[in-house]
Amino acid sequence: MVLQGEQAVQATGRDGDGPRPARARPAAALRVLLGWVLVIGLWELVGRTVLADRHLIGVPSGILGTLVENADVYGRGLWFTTREAMIGYLAGNVAAVALALLVVLLPGLERTVLRLALVVYCLPLVALGPLLRLAYGFGDGPQVTLAALAVYYLTLVPLLVGMRAVPRSWLDLTATYGRGRWTTLVTVRARAALPYLMAGLQASVPAAFLGALVGEFTGAERGIGVLSIQALRSLDTDGLWALMILSAVVSMIGYVLVSFIARRLAPEQPTVLLATPGADPRRPAWRRWLVSAGGVALTAAIVLLAWAGLFWLLDLNPYFAKRPWDVWEWLVSAPTAAEHRAELFTAASQTALVAVPGYFAGLALGVLLAAAFSLSARVRRALTPVAVALRCVPIIAIAPLLVAALGRGSFGTAVVVALMTFFPTLVSCLYGLGRLPGQVADVFAAYATPRTRVLVLGRLPAMAPAFFAAARIAAPTALLAATVAEWLATGTGLGNMMAVDAATSRYTSLWSTVVVVTLMALAGYALVEAVERRVLAVVAPEQSRW
Amino acid sequence: MVRSVVSRRTVLGGLGALTVGGLVGCGNEASPSGGSASGTDGPAAAVTYQLSWTHSVQFGGTYLAQDRGLFRDLGLDVSLAAGGPNVAGDANTVSGAALMNVSVADGVARSNAEGADLVIIGAQYQKSPVTILSLADAPLTSPQDLVGRKIGVAGTDTPGLEAFLAINGLTQDQVEFVPSQYDPAVLTAGQVDGLYCFYNDLPVALAVQGIEGHSMLLADFGYDPMSQTYTVLRSSLQDEARRDQVIRLLRGDARGWQLYQDDPRAAAELAVQAYPDAGLDLETQQEQATVQLDIMFSEATEQFGFGWFTDDQVQENLRLFELLGIEGATEQMWDRSILDEVYRDGPTA
Numbered sequence: 001m002v003l004q005g006e007q008a009v010q011a012t013g014r015d016g017d018g019p020r021p022a023r024a025r026p027a028a029a030l031r032v033l034l035g036w037v038l039v040i041g042l043w044e045l046v047g048r049t050v051l052a053d054r055h056l057i058g059v060p061s062g063i064l065g066t067l068v069e070n071a072d073v074y075g076r077g078l079w080f081t082t083r084e085a086m087i088g089y090l091a092g093n094v095a096a097v098a099l100a101l102l103v104v105l106l107p108g109l110e111r112t113v114l115r116l117a118l119v120v121y122c123l124p125l126v127a128l129g130p131l132l133r134l135a136y137g138f139g140d141g142p143q144v145t146l147a148a149l150a151v152y153y154l155t156l157v158p159l160l161v162g163m164r165a166v167p168r169s170w171l172d173l174t175a176t177y178g179r180g181r182w183t184t185l186v187t188v189r190a191r192a193a194l195p196y197l198m199a200g201l202q203a204s205v206p207a208a209f210l211g212a213l214v215g216e217f218t219g220a221e222r223g224i225g226v227l228s229i230q231a232l233r234s235l236d237t238d239g240l241w242a243l244m245i246l247s248a249v250v251s252m253i254g255y256v257l258v259s260f261i262a263r264r265l266a267p268e269q270p271t272v273l274l275a276t277p278g279a280d281p282r283r284p285a286w287r288r289w290l291v292s293a294g295g296v297a298l299t300a301a302i303v304l305l306a307w308a309g310l311f312w313l314l315d316l317n318p319y320f321a322k323r324p325w326d327v328w329e330w331l332v333s334a335p336t337a338a339e340h341r342a343e344l345f346t347a348a349s350q351t352a353l354v355a356v357p358g359y360f361a362g363l364a365l366g367v368l369l370a371a372a373f374s375l376s377a378r379v380r381r382a383l384t385p386v387a388v389a390l391r392c393v394p395i396i397a398i399a400p401l402l403v404a405a406l407g408r409g410s411f412g413t414a415v416v417v418a419l420m421t422f423f424p425t426l427v428s429c430l431y432g433l434g435r436l437p438g439q440v441a442d443v444f445a446a447y448a449t450p451r452t453r454v455l456v457l458g459r460l461p462a463m464a465p466a467f468f469a470a471a472r473i474a475a476p477t478a479l480l481a482a483t484v485a486e487w488l489a490t491g492t493g494l495g496n497m498m499a500v501d502a503a504t505s506r507y508t509s510l511w512s513t514v515v516v517v518t519l520m521a522l523a524g525y526a527l528v529e530a531v532e533r534r535v536l537a538v539v540a541p542e543q544s545r546w
Numbered sequence: 547m548v549r550s551v552v553s554r555r556t557v558l559g560g561l562g563a564l565t566v567g568g569l570v571g572c573g574n575e576a577s578p579s580g581g582s583a584s585g586t587d588g589p590a591a592a593v594t595y596q597l598s599w600t601h602s603v604q605f606g607g608t609y610l611a612q613d614r615g616l617f618r619d620l621g622l623d624v625s626l627a628a629g630g631p632n633v634a635g636d637a638n639t640v641s642g643a644a645l646m647n648v649s650v651a652d653g654v655a656r657s658n659a660e661g662a663d664l665v666i667i668g669a670q671y672q673k674s675p676v677t678i679l680s681l682a683d684a685p686l687t688s689p690q691d692l693v694g695r696k697i698g699v700a701g702t703d704t705p706g707l708e709a710f711l712a713i714n715g716l717t718q719d720q721v722e723f724v725p726s727q728y729d730p731a732v733l734t735a736g737q738v739d740g741l742y743c744f745y746n747d748l749p750v751a752l753a754v755q756g757i758e759g760h761s762m763l764l765a766d767f768g769y770d771p772m773s774q775t776y777t778v779l780r781s782s783l784q785d786e787a788r789r790d791q792v793i794r795l796l797r798g799d800a801r802g803w804q805l806y807q808d809d810p811r812a813a814a815e816l817a818v819q820a821y822p823d824a825g826l827d828l829e830t831q832q833e834q835a836t837v838q839l840d841i842m843f844s845e846a847t848e849q850f851g852f853g854w855f856t857d858d859q860v861q862e863n864l865r866l867f868e869l870l871g872i873e874g875a876t877e878q879m880w881d882r883s884i885l886d887e888v889y890r891d892g893p894t895a
Contacts, residue, residue, distance in 0.1 A: 055731040129632035134643055219633040222823035230825040234751040235730045317641035319661055400731040491725025496701040503702030505657040
């Protein structure tokens, strides 16, 4: 459960609490135990009094009873879903590493690869699910694929940031020895990227589980997803909560395991990353615009080709699997295209009004939690399981509870979006806070600087690259979360539109909406990237080139 | 050196196997017409039958047919494909992944309006299961009771509720629509006064949890889209071999439901036993099995056979489509010739 951030803190030995005296341990354990008893007691009390018969929350005694009663069914379901999640996790992360290697060896491809990765990442479940089922038929295929898709982007983005987090002098050194990109990659970049890779691997554990779980909504016969639909509709609140707790426990185990490996693999202190800012000759504005426009056109061409080509190769029926030209007709060339565009525009603006506040709320929540975790080990220990649970549980399972607590207004939906997006930010920022170079930490220590001041002056700037990696991931995630929140709570926007389109077989409209969602995600991503470039040029100039 | 070559080959071979496996898997499912097409003597023809939701006793008769070998006796090797929140049943039939699916008339009409050519050849439900569920201490018993109330309805069902209001002379602004999914907790938590759902689903869950509810079937107030329809591609009816499979599939299924009518509780036990990973609760399943008898069997099924539908129903559905704003549907969307064939010698399949 100890994160990389804290590892760096304790490594300096002066900044952290230091090891506790042995005799204090039983007392501390007792305190923790009492804390748990208190929380569970309160939970039970609230569930049996204030919220009795409302079926908003399960109560601990009921959950325990259900767990015991259904041990074999739940156990098998958990195993199926965990297996799907593990295969997806593996496949997704291997894909992420492969893509990152490709970019390092051919840096010119970076923006194209990232844009393509984004397009694939933000395909909504409602369009992708039935398609995967058609392509795979019976079996685990869709679940595993969705788990992999939920994962690979979370690893790819920070990994690329990490590959660049190297001092200029090291690169000069390999260059002096006449070595190429491969040697640089193996000797310098791989090591530097390790903490960032670990951040991605850790953040993607609960994501893989959730991906597999919702993948089971596509007509699977077994697994936690299937069981939770059943529990949801049977008003079996205790059963539903038992399933969610099992999901959280498994995700937590994976998370702790990766964190443990991370501490073993990357124990060293970060070094000062010296790089001269703005060393790149500034090209004239028109040339930069031309290059960007060319990049966008290239991405678009690849996406369209892959879309049409893949559908053709898999021989997907055009009734459901619409091609690019169908969407073009719907949005541009058909006589009613103007109406379609107007309808989509209205929905898109509604979604933006949910997604944008939710995005910033999610980022803020992630950063604040990371800061709190790095300042207090107690807060971290208490809240990490909650954070993991919120990330691996499908939001539909706690929708009535959230609505009861937050309402259906813009505040409520923003909070829902924040809850669905903050986790990668939290993990990435926790690692980022640990990127304070050892020498700088020593300086702070020599002057006995208070921890909050170290945080503000040292750790937050060191966190910048990791933060922006998270901010880039959060852009498409917030958009997808907004569509889910709309489907659940507001009944407006692109989320509702996609659900209605799917239910009424309006597949051309559905695919057009998917295109709009993708374009919005790309636009949001580009905005974040622009801000990132300005800020990092000052705070972390090593990030501005390979 | 040799070792490295071998390992690379192994990896490549593994990758190849994976992709080929994926493609083969997809190919198998995409051709339901494989195997023998005629009679019961040859090897059984493999067909996929797409259900409308996750496994439960809702499909009890079909499970009985499968379990008692009724399909096998007719020379069919039937795979039952589960439905779910993200399953496009009609699309699976259109693409050929399934020979037949269980759908609903307005859904089929919408699919056809979008370019599908599906035909309804029977209806498991004699009455639409759509209901407005309320709590017994504040029951909603007639359309008028909805005025000024909050009704939970999924976005996909909004057109249905609107049509229901229009049929009963009410307007949309008289009722507050609350977006929700099929989660009865919004009702018990007091977030809505009524919930748009299905007669044999959430009301049963409520009853089993010991909560008294009231269920108002919309079919009793003029909104009665044909439900749990047997839906196939028109082209499947035109192709001799496929048509034969459809007849056998429907006959086997109807025989299963005849068994079900005699002993619904046995079907519930079978559902729980056949799908141990679906998380089904025996008590709930037995309750549901009994409840849905109301909407599945009627005088018409006694007289003509299970799955029957009448010309009046067809006309009523066409009028309903107009209210729902679905264009282009005609009587051609229904075809009773399969039922006629199955019940040639009386109302027993």
